[in-house]
Amino acid sequence: xxxxxxxxxxxxxxxxxxxxxxxxxxxxxxxxxxxxxxxxxxxxxxxxxxxxxxxxxxxxxxxxxxxxxxxxxxxxxxxxxxxxxxxxxxxxxxxxxxxxxxxxxxxxxxxxxxxxxxxxxxxxxxxxxxxxxxx
Amino acid sequence: xxxxxxxxxxxxxxxxxxxxxxxxxxxxxxxxxxxxxxxxxxxxxxxxxxxxxxxxxxxxxxxxxxxxxxxxxxxxxxxxxxxxxxxxxxxxxxxxxxxxxxxxxxxxxxxxxxxxxxxxxxxxxxxxxxxxxxxxxxxxxxxxxxxxxxxxxxxxxxxxxxxxxxxxxxxxxxxxxxxxxxxxxxxxxxxxxxxxxxxxxxxxxxxxxxxxxxxxxxxxxxxxxxxxxxxxxxxxxxxxxxxxxxxxxxxxxxxxxxxxxxxxxxxxxxxxxxxxxxxxxxxxxx
Numbered sequence: 163x164x165x166x167x168x169x170x171x172x173x174x175x176x177x178x179x180x181x182x183x184x185x186x187x188x189x190x191x192x193x194x195x196x197x198x199x200x201x202x203x204x205x206x207x208x209x210x211x212x213x214x215x216x217x218x219x220x221x222x223x224x225x226x227x228x229x230x231x232x233x234x235x236x237x238x239x240x241x242x243x244x245x246x247x248x249x250x251x252x253x254x255x256x257x258x259x260x261x262x263x264x265x266x267x268x269x270x271x272x273x274x275x276x277x278x279x280x281x282x283x284x285x286x287x288x289x290x291x292x293x294x295x296x297x
Numbered sequence: 298x299x300x301x302x303x304x305x306x307x308x309x310x311x312x313x314x315x316x317x318x319x320x321x322x323x324x325x326x327x328x329x330x331x332x333x334x335x336x337x338x339x340x341x342x343x344x345x346x347x348x349x350x351x352x353x354x355x356x357x358x359x360x361x362x363x364x365x366x367x368x369x370x371x372x373x374x375x376x377x378x379x380x381x382x383x384x385x386x387x388x389x390x391x392x393x394x395x396x397x398x399x400x401x402x403x404x405x406x407x408x409x410x411x412x413x414x415x416x417x418x419x420x421x422x423x424x425x426x427x428x429x430x431x432x433x434x435x436x437x438x439x440x441x442x443x444x445x446x447x448x449x450x451x452x453x454x455x456x457x458x459x460x461x462x463x464x465x466x467x468x469x470x471x472x473x474x475x476x477x478x479x480x481x482x483x484x485x486x487x488x489x490x491x492x493x494x495x496x497x498x499x500x501x502x503x504x505x506x507x508x509x510x511x512x513x514x515x516x517x518x519x520x521x522x523x524x525x526x527x528x529x530x531x532x533x534x535x536x537x538x539x540x541x542x543x544x545x546x547x548x549x550x551x552x553x554x555x556x557x558x559x560x561x562x563x564x565x566x567x568x569x570x571x572x573x574x575x576x577x578x579x580x581x582x583x
Contacts, residue, residue: 190503206508229515231352
């Protein structure tokens with residue numbers, strides 16, 4: 163069976179470089195999946211979960227977004243930041259979520275700061291959700 | 298003529314210089330190791346992003362982003378020159394300074410204005426002495442973080458977009474190995490692709506504009522950040538090599554001077570002995 167060669171790279175490290183069966187991620191238009199034979203494809207990646215399936219194993223990654231390219235069964239994800247589910251410090255993520263939530267209550271909407279906290283909240287939520295699903 | 302004491306003092310001074318250069322070499326070696334780790338971290342990201350950008354922009358119409366289209370008339374060019382704040386690193390700063398100076402000398406007649414965007418105190422001093430057109434300078438940047446790089450990126454992009462300059466070059470030292478650094482002098486903006494269009498065009502999601510608007514600034518920023526890190530790593534390597542040489546040269550000088558010192562000392566002993574023997578002979582003769 164054909165496989166995808168997946169590379170997930172952040173400015174910090176090369177996270178994944180292996181052959182996988184399927185990749186799923188979240189773009190601006192919603193979640194999408196990539197299987198071998200996919201059309202040439204370019205997408206922005208949103209804050210959320212990236213997961214890939216290899217055999218009967220699923221690995222989950224929480225990311226703060228980036229850009230993804232698919233060409234001839236080669237998938238390259240360049241992510242700003244990313245963590246495997248087992249690396250996530252769930253307590254820290256929860257604290258970040260609370261902090262962002264309480265800040266959002268006080269800051270007026272439509273400000274730069276509001277947007278920053280909103281993104282922080284989204285990141286925290288995505289990390290908590292990825293971490294709680296487990297590896 | 299140098300007396301025995303003069304030579305001894307000189308040896309002492311060279312030895313203390315040697316201690317300094319040796320220490321500097323060791324400091325550079327450990328800084329180099331750390332810089333190399335930092336550089337390695339981002340290398341794969343930067344190269345992948347560069348390859349990807351190269352592939353993608355082959356498909357983009359030139360007018361789809363202002364940083365892609367070549368201007369018809371190139372009147373003003375900008376050179377972004379990255380070097381360091383400190384010297385004692387061999388030809389490191391000089392390489393970049395000279396390449397910029399030569400570039401300006403070669404192309405002066407062709408362009409209306411050639412500006413230099415400077416990063417590093419040493420190169421600023423050099424260009425200032427030659428009264429060259431310095432557009433902006435960055436010196437004493439303690440830590441090159443996201444914020445610094447973002448500011449530089451924005452400034453350069455703005456200078457280009459507002460028509461202040463029609464082309465931007467990038468000049469810095471590239472770290473190859475700890476003993477080898479090469480000078481890079483590349484065209485930076487407008488971004489050009491070396492790839493050919495192959496197969497079908499991409500499917501863009503959500504659409505081409507948002508991909509371009511994400512990709513191009515990211516590319517410029519990463520390229521600059523990578524160049525600065527690369528240059529810093531090269532600087533530590535260059536300093537390490539320079540200090541290694543200096544330490545060796547000090548050693549050579551010390552041994553030459555020690556030889557001279559010993560010869561001189563022996564001479565004076567011989568002379569004293571002759572005096573004594575001569576005196577004794579004279580006394581016995583009476």
